[in-house]
Amino acid sequence: MRESKIMLLQYLTGLFILVLGTFHMLLLSVLAPTSNKVLYQYASTNHTLIGGTLYYSTVTAIYHTLLWGSIFELLLTFLVFHIFNGFRIILSEQFPGAKAEKVITYSMLILGLVIFIWGSRTIVLMLLQGGI
Amino acid sequence: MELVLKGFGEVVKTVTFRVRRYDPEKKEMPKYMEYKVPVQRGMTVLDGVLYIKEHLDPSLAARYSCRMGICGSCAMIINGKERLACQTQILELNKDLIKVDPLGNYDTVKDLVPDLNKLFKNHESVKPYIVREEAEPYGEYIQLPEEREKYALFTECIMCGACLSACPTMATDDLYLGPQALAQAYRYIADSRDAGFNERLNLLDSKHGVWRCHFAGACSEVCPKGVDPALAIQLLRGVLSKNVFIKYKQNPAKLGPERASIKEVL
Ligand code: SF4
Ligand code: FES
Numbered sequence: 001m002r003e004s005k006i007m008l009l010q011y012l013t014g015l016f017i018l019v020l021g022t023f024h025m026l027l028l029s030v031l032a033p034t035s036n037k038v039l040y041q042y043a044s045t046n047h048t049l050i051g052g053t054l055y056y057s058t059v060t061a062i063y064h065t066l067l068w069g070s071i072f073e074l075l076l077t078f079l080v081f082h083i084f085n086g087f088r089i090i091l092s093e094q095f096p097g098a099k100a101e102k103v104i105t106y107s108m109l110i111l112g113l114v115i116f117i118w119g120s121r122t123i124v125l126m127l128l129q130g131g132i
Numbered sequence: 133m134e135l136v137l138k139g140f141g142e143v144v145k146t147v148t149f150r151v152r153r154y155d156p157e158k159k160e161m162p163k164y165m166e167y168k169v170p171v172q173r174g175m176t177v178l179d180g181v182l183y184i185k186e187h188l189d190p191s192l193a194a195r196y197s198c199r200m201g202i203c204g205s206c207a208m209i210i211n212g213k214e215r216l217a218c219q220t221q222i223l224e225l226n227k228d229l230i231k232v233d234p235l236g237n238y239d240t241v242k243d244l245v246p247d248l249n250k251l252f253k254n255h256e257s258v259k260p261y262i263v264r265e266e267a268e269p270y271g272e273y274i275q276l277p278e279e280r281e282k283y284a285l286f287t288e289c290i291m292c293g294a295c296l297s298a299c300p301t302m303a304t305d306d307l308y309l310g311p312q313a314l315a316q317a318y319r320y321i322a323d324s325r326d327a328g329f330n331e332r333l334n335l336l337d338s339k340h341g342v343w344r345c346h347f348a349g350a351c352s353e354v355c356p357k358g359v360d361p362a363l364a365i366q367l368l369r370g371v372l373s374k375n376v377f378i379k380y381k382q383n384p385a386k387l388g389p390e391r392a393s394i395k396e397v398l
Contacts, residue, residue, distance in 0.1 A: 002337055002376070003337050003338060003339055003342075003343050004343070004372045005376055007343045008376060089343075092305075092339055092340075093305040093308070093344060094305075096305050096306050097307070101339060
């Protein structure tokens with residue numbers, strides 16, 4: 001692919017990561033599915049954790065919705081591209097040359113794919129309510 | 133007794149020049165040597181260097197020619213910043229110690245003389261001339277003043293090489309085209325008489341071209357002619373983005389810094 005296309009994708013994914021990452025973070029506050037929006041909620045009588053935004057079942061419940069599942073999948077896609085293309089750029093500046101370029105590009109591609117498949121597996125398993 | 137040079141004002145003070153000495157032919161490490169130079173009003177750093185050469189140490193090597201900021205030969209790092217030695221007044225530096233280094237990111241020929249081959253090869257590779265489709269010119273090619281304005285700033289380059297020395301990408305990526313060549317590529321692409329965009333595309337859009345600029349802006353900061361290569365690079369990015377769907381075969385870049393291979397790539 002032409003370097004211009006790759007770099008435009010790099011900038012666009014950066015922008016999307018900012019937007020989707022903001023949503024991701026807002027899930028802890030204004031978009032939190034819990035009524036009182038606290039991160040941890042303890043029982044009034046003892047220190048047992050009973051709810052809150054970061055409570056395991058609250059978190060998994062978010063993943064069970066298709067909308068959030070898709071948002072996370074998109075975020076993962078953009079992140080993997082942005083991060084591994086970034087590594088490719090840094091490394092090919094450090095080790096210029098046709099041969100090194102090839103090795104770097106393919107290694108980053110393979111590493112990126114592995115992370116993407118692993119991350120997608122997590123998201124899909126959560127979406128199908130099986131947990132991980 | 134202190135020597136007083138003709139053509140300058142009175143001696144104001146004595147300044148220490150700390151000069152980097154290195155001769156690649158001798159198998160010795162680079163070292164700094166100090167020289168005491170009586171500074172007269174009006175003396176530039178180049179005058180100081182020449183004073184050392186003529187009166188203190190004739191083995192010191194430096195390159196210069198016009199002495200008036202036109203030829204670009206005397207660029208060196210003076211007190212940590214790339215400058216033209218002939219345009220830098222010693223008294224304006226307002227220091228008692230003046231550190232002089234050859235330009236960075238180049239090999240050194242000797243002492244303050246950098247090997248500018250990389251600069252010239254990179255410059256040559258972007259076809260720094262008007263490319264036309266017709267084999268022979270058919271007459272006068274008219275250009276409006278507004279059309280000239282688009283690239284006028286970038287015609288000021290005197291090829292001093294200071295921008296490559298200051299550029300952080302240049303320090304890591306041997307194959308990077310560098311701010312000077314990129315600014316000149318834009319100068320010709322933006323010229324209404326030029327038709328060489330596609331011919332330059334492969335090189336500009338390569339893995340070591342336009343996109344490797346991190347926009348540190350050091351090139352523009354040090355350019356003695358105010359060329360603003362960083363701006364040219366961003367403008368080139370705009371041009372490439374607008375033409376992102378043009379198809380062409382992109383060959384991988386060859387290992388540098390010698391860019392003789394560029395001809396094959398193009
Ligand atoms: S762009 Fe400026 S700093 Fe770079 S070579 Fe030209 S004149 Fe020198
Ligand atoms: S000697 Fe020509 S620019 Fe300094």
